[in-house]
Amino acid sequence: MSVETASLEDLGRELGEKIADSPEHTAFREASEAVENDAETQEAIKEFEELRHQFMLDREAGTADRQSMREVQNAQEELHSMPLMEEYLEAQEELQTKLEAVNKAISEPLAVDFGGEAGGCCQD
Template sequence: MSIDTETPTTDTDADRLARELGDAITSLPEYQAYLDAKSEVESDREAQERIEEFEQVREEYLVARQTNQAEDSDKQALTDAKRRLHALPVMKTYLRKQAALENRLQELDDLISQPLAVDFGEQAGSCCQD
């Protein structure tokens, strides 16, 4: 099965509505709150240090797993780094706002999917489903 990736030469109602939906999503309070929380995390020095620490420990753990050298202590170090990161108030806020946005987007996905024979969000991001 071939997927046509060419841009349509004429806008359909669905194309126009999709763009309008994207614009409308950017004005949702949940989206704005998420962006604000993301900005706070990006400008918080301690959060950035903990993110770097977590990413480094995660990378080390993944390499150890790929080479069959991962130990329980490696997994525990990753869990501890994640816990330290998520314990920061700015990260707690960010994760709450992210979850609220994801929930709102799921609600919109449900509304879009109602008249369709498929789950719009699930099918839109997948390929070759049985």
């Protein structure tokens, strides 16, 4: 491994550590742990996932209707309105915004978007 490669890898590790220590990541990690440790929120997540799963099965079978879709939407709205979920979703959005800014900063001098979807090389 060349000195330049090792240096770039070291910079990558340092960047990862800085992101992990950022206020945005800390807030996201804390919000995630709060959601994971709250029985009421976990029950709401379970109920939403069950409704969503059943709706997907019904949709595949061609038996889904607007009422079942509304039930899923209502369950999601109720879940997202729970205080811990609101905090989690806000922290997630703030972390995503920070990571997009970091991606832009890395990609800009390279004229490459490494965070975007991978595409094939040299296609017409």
